[in-house]
Structures are given as structure tokens and as C-alpha cells.
Amino acid sequence: MYRVDSLLSSTKNKISSRLFQLAHRIGENSFTRERKLTFPMVFSTISKLVKKSLAIECEWLEPSTNKVPPSKQALSKARYKIRHTGFQELLEDSLVETYKDEPDYGTWRGYRVIAADGSSLRLPDSKEIVNQFGRHKPNGTLGKMPPLARVSLFVDLCTSMICSARLAPWSTGEQSMAQEQLPEVVNKMCLLKQEHLLFIYIYDRGYPSLKFIKQDEDLGVDFIFRVQERAYLSLWERVAQGESDFEYLIETREGNARVRVIALTLNSGKTEILITSLFDNMAFTSQDMSKMYFLRWHIGVSRIRTLHLVDESPTEVKDSSLVAWEASWRESKTMESSDNIFRKEYVQCTRL
Template structure:
């Protein structure tokens, strides 16, 4: 799979498709199209001068200036990293049935959004907008959203957009990257007739948590005491139908599921999986909890990959760094998943162990360049990295629970950083 990516990375086709101008990268320079991509993929979190020094030292090539790199990256379309990521995921899901984890035949996906802090420049402030923080000063931020495979830990699609673009709109855009055997899970910020309608049109199933007060139908369902009920959902009476593909007379058949929590509260889930025999009511609580995988991914993206430490200040740089981070996270998943499977089969200790994901990103720095540039056989480099990962394992402790302090950031109480969570990059 990595060999396929390397082949594509150094292909003329990729260069022709993702250079900004037909005249770009036509001269013989130190920084070729492929070398520039590799440099951007190498977690540029320090001073550019230091990053260039280490990069040149590792690949044993002629040095280049910061200005040369800046000029070269302007010639590259940020979507190139999405293309490389799609090559990886296509390879993974094709003719690889033994390794692909499914839930009742479904590829289990989750969508979630977050905000990402950007450098405060005039260009970025104008494009993405700003929001106030606790001190009432404005911070430049963008909205990001990912479509994530929670069982196999791959990012299928990721986007950043201005704050004026809502999470629901971005979620609908993600559906272009789904297929017929997908089941997409959403939290309670997403339910709408729009989203359900799009899923039904594309024949993609979904599971959405909704507030009890979401509609009269959800209120009546909870009051009825039932645990499962199929209803006809209709567009809201007060929403504008301008530019919509449906009318006020259209409806969507969905199933409501009641979930009673240990603390006595009631949650309502909405799904397009209507058959109670094939999908009993009792499976949905654990199924919805699998959505937590996308929350864990945001922790990796922000705190381990440190996506907010951008290497440039223009919108093009932001898009390049963001897409590169998603691609490298998929490379890490490819390497770690195989090793974790081997560990589960071999271990006979009290606790099962897995690769320390935080350290794995630190070990990938510089070695990601070796993986694609080295004269060694790809399998040899791959095995060397796996050997390093296997020496840094952490135990999997089941049934661990932590009290959630919702106001710890609002009250400006800095969370405790434990020893094994120190920065690896």
C-alpha cells in the first residue's frame, strides 16, 4: 500500500494535476514537486530554518533557503494531499476484506466538527472570521469537520471552512465520499430534515442523537414510554424551502430509539435502520458510543499532531498543512493498526498493550521522509519503524471512566498534563 503511494507521489501525473500553473516545476531545481511535498509532510512544527537544516541533513541533498521553499509551496494545490490520502484509503478498502472492520456489514463512519485557531492575519481574518475568547479579545478561527471511520481509524474526508458555514452543511458535503454500505453517526448538533433527506436520496444509512425537545414527534415518543417507533418526519413549518429539493409535503421515514442512561436521563436516537428484527433496539446504545472514536481523533489532531502550529500565514499554507496532517495521520494508522493486530494475537499478559500513538508521531518525524525516499526496500523501512513502535507500548485498561469537567476551560483551569502526554513533536 505504501509502495502505491510512493509511486503516485513521484509520478508526473500528480505533478501535472496539482501544480498551480503549467509552467511550474519545469526547471531542474533542488526543490522538485515531490521533494517539496515530502518536506511539508514532515511535521513542520519548529522554525523553518531548523526544519530545513534537519531535512537536508537526513536526505543528504543540497540545501535550500526559506524563500525557495515559500516560492515552491505557492505552486502546489493543497488538494494534492487529499489525493494521496484517497489513494491510501482506496487501497485499504479494496481487496482487503480480512483487515477491514465492519459492523453488521456496514463501514461505520462518524462526522464531527470543531474549531481550529489560525494565525491572525488580515487575509485569514477576512476569509474565516473571528470569535471572542474569555478575555473578550477576538481570535481568528475556522470551522473544521471530518468524516472518520471509527473502527478502522482512517479519515475519509476533512474540510476547513469559514465560521459562517454550518456543521450540517459541511456534513452534507462529506456524503460525496460515502458509499452504499456506510452507516454514518452524528451527535445531537446535526439532526435536520435536510440531512435525513440527503441520506435517503443517496441510500446511505445514518444514526443521529436528537434532543427530546427536537420535535413534537420526539416529545410524544418519550412520553409514550416506547423504546422503538417508526415515524414520518416532515420539514419544519418555519424553514425556508427556497433552493431545496423537496417540498413541504415530502416526508422521510425514520425510527426513534429510546436509551435510558444510568443517571436516570433519557436519550433519543434517530436512525434510517427501520427493521427491528435485523437491528434490535438493544444494539443502538453501544453503536452510538462508537462515535467517540472521532472525538479521540480530534485529540490526536490538535494535541499530538499539533495541527494548529501552521508553517505559513496564507490561506493556501493553512489548507496545505491541514490536508497534510490528515494524510500523515492515515499513514500512521496504516502502520500502527497492523502492529496492534499482531500484539493482540501474541500477548498473554494481564493487560493487552497497544502502540503509544503520541510517541508514534514523534518517531515518524524525519522517518516519514526515509520511508518514501530511502534506497532501502519499502518493507525494510516499514519493519524498522514497527520495531521502534513495538518498544513503546501502553496498556489497554478496560472500563476506565473519568469524570467530565465541562467548565474547566471556561473557568480557565489548566488541565493537568501527565508524564506520558508530553509533546512528541
């Protein structure tokens, strides 16, 4: 809980800091006069993840006083004077706060286990958003389709810490986003003295390309990929013949890569195949791999469950997204400190 208290205290001080305000306001004249809506007040209101109407939120800005509350038009206008980079900085601060004093906090056998996954996010339907993010147009579908964004997250499975978050147009590929984020995450972790990194990639579309595997190898990090059906057919044939843990050589026109293959049987009876760079089957058994893989629920819908988009500009979409991701970290840390399932005596059955 002390991490949450420390982060909230430093966040409050930072929002009130003149340097922070100057760095993240839009326009040199923004928030320079004595007004009802100060930078800290507007920034804090956005951070609350507004779900009520703006009129109600404005009433709550001046509770139990005789002051006339600001209008919803004034609050909406003030929002446009704040850059999304301020919320991004707070997200980065939460990362530092998690690891700075205890670099080994939340590691598994010395590894920082980070899962990456892509998802979609439906956006408000406005001309400005459609111009930036585009519409979802599945084949064979008629009519007006909603604007969608592509979401790519890298999440620490043992601490629920969001290491990197990216929002892009729907036309952007999941793996393309992950390939851009990977060096960024590795650099962040190295600066925080996180030397042994294990990345788990969970994609519903695409498959582990040799280029992506080589990128992990070049960066000196280990990986686990989920293999899509019909990708690397000879691999699936060996699994069909009864093999469940073996080495395999991926051969393509781009080159070769040797990986370890692990076949898992889900409760539904479906078989899922993982490929990894962890070849030591004594130190990392197939049961270990299964346990790690099934912790992927940390990176599911819960990572954006707090997001409620009611505005109609790309700037506000970015603000809301970053606030939601940062808030989900605070929520997970609070749960870890208060819920029985996250107490130390339960760690062995709920965490790695």
C-alpha cells in the same frame, strides 16, 4: 501493516512522478530548473507536518553532508508553488488502498459504518486568513476574537478511514457542509463496491431536519441521528414516560418521515435520543445501537490531533489540514497492526 507499506510505497513513487508534479504545481515554470529544493523534497517536507522552526527543518534537508542547506525563506517560497490538491489526491489514494482488495474489510453486519461530525479549528491570525475564514464573534463578547474554520469529517468507525474532509469559514453551518459531502461520499463508496452504508450524524448544534433525512433516503443509505434537546418535543415526552425503543412519525410543514427512536442512558445519567432508519429491532437491538453510538470517539479531536498550524496563508492551512488527515490514517493503521487492543483477539471488545 501491509496496507500502510503499500500506501507509503505508492506515495513515494507518485511524488516522484512527473505527471503528479505537473498536475499539482502552481505555474508552468515551477520546479523546472535544477535546484536544491525539488518538488519531491518540498512536498515531503510539508508531509512531515513541520512542528519545528523552518530554519531547523532546512538544516535537516541536507543531513551529514557538506552542502549548504536551503534557507527558510527559500523553503517558504517553494511551498507556495505546490497546490493543496496534491495532498487531497493522497487522501483519496488512502481510501482506495483500504477497500480495493477487500471490499468487506472493516464492515459491520455488511454495513460500512461512517460517522459525520463538525468541529472548529483555530487558525493563525493573519489578514489573508481573516479575509477568507472570518473571525469567531460570539454574542456578548468584546475584544479581538481569533479566526476560526469549520471542520466537517466523515470517518469510517471500523477502519478509522477518513472518507471526506472539508474546511470552510466559521459562518458555514455543520449540516450544510454535511449535506454537500454526503452525495460525494456515497458516490465514492459505490465506486469502491461499498453497497450498504450506514451514516451516524453527531451534532452539537442544529437538529436532524426532515430535508436531511429525505436526502439520506433518496440516496438509498441508512442513518442514525442524535436528536438535540428541545427538538421534536412530543418525542422527548414519550421518552420521559418510559418508552425507550419505538417508532415515531416526524411531522413538519415540509412533510413527514417515519423513524425508529432509541433512548440511551449515559454513565453520567444523561439521556440521549437517537433516531434511525433501521427498524428491525431484532437484527439491530438497542444494545447494538448503543455500541455503534459510543464508537463515535473515533471522529473526535484525534482526527485533527496531528494538525499544527504555524503558517499564515489559506493555501498552507489547506495543505496542513489535508496532510494531517492523511497522516492520521497512516497512524491509525500502524496502531492497528502493533497495539494489542487492535489485534484480532481483542476486536470483539474494541470494534463493532
